Amino acid sequence: MTPRIDHTTTSGTFSLDGQTFDVENNAWVVGDDSECVIIDAPHDVAAIRRLVGDRHVLGVVCTHAHDDHVRRAPELADAVGAPIFLHPDDMVLWNLVHPDREPDRELADGQVIEVGGASLRVLHTPGHAPGAVCLYSPELGVVFTGDTLFAGGPGATGRSYSDFDVVVASIRDRLLPLPEDTEVRTGHGESSTIGAIRPQFDEWVARGY
Template sequence: MAGAPRIEHLVTSGTFSLDGGTWDVDNNVWIVGDDDEVVVIDAAHDSDAVLEAVGDRRLSAVVCTHAHDDHVRAAPDVALATGARVLLHPDDQVLWKTVHPNRRPDGPLADGDELVVAGIGLRVLHTPGHAPGAVF
């Protein structure tokens, strides 16, 4: 049995760089799903920590709420290790390319999209402001 859907919280640490400055930051990584299947929201900083938290569950997507370097740094490594797709709103492509110039996200996120994991739907809301392609 897969168990009840749940939200798990992981904190990873690293740096955030923008406009010539760099700061030490902690970031929230959210893992939504059940005992069998999950999505990761914001694979920040440390792919090993994210992969350990996912464990042997199937990772269906790495969802990027926006493409500031601290939020997407580990996304490609997590996707490569699991076969998951990296999803990002197209308005954040410019930011993404500053961190990952030789790799594109695997698919877009758009306002109103629904991601289904462990039998529950997660609705994408485009919330530009913090970044042009920010989603919630």
């Protein structure tokens, strides 16, 4: 069967450092007609379950542990009977949201998750969050960047546990070398391509975006 990407947008809030903001998050489901992986668990479990349908879920893979990406992870994982995957460097953020529930599996740089005829290679891309990861699928020509990289610039680094220089290095060293036609599917907002983003990178760095 042919792998595909399903998508929905959910609305909710993001809270950190004593502030709360309204946000809209992308949720992605990757797989074929029989099995899939869920990327992030924002806001609306029912909407994500509609994307999954009756497929077997291999895991809820968290790109990072800001609350708008993981707040529903335990509920979603329990509903679909799947483990939660998170990079261990993001436990400091996870514990702010779920102090009484740990993720089930660790993500590691270079790890490959096979699902529905596609592979998702884990790229550790710290900066927006210490354990942030992106998921690259060469078969689908897609990289899921969470909040590390957007169509308009790097992920925000103005809050606790983030670092602008580190996220810039992650984008430069791990993402920009991908093929230029690679689609960039983000945690918020519109998609782009590596080829469209690459010419803007030096300008972003110069202005400390």
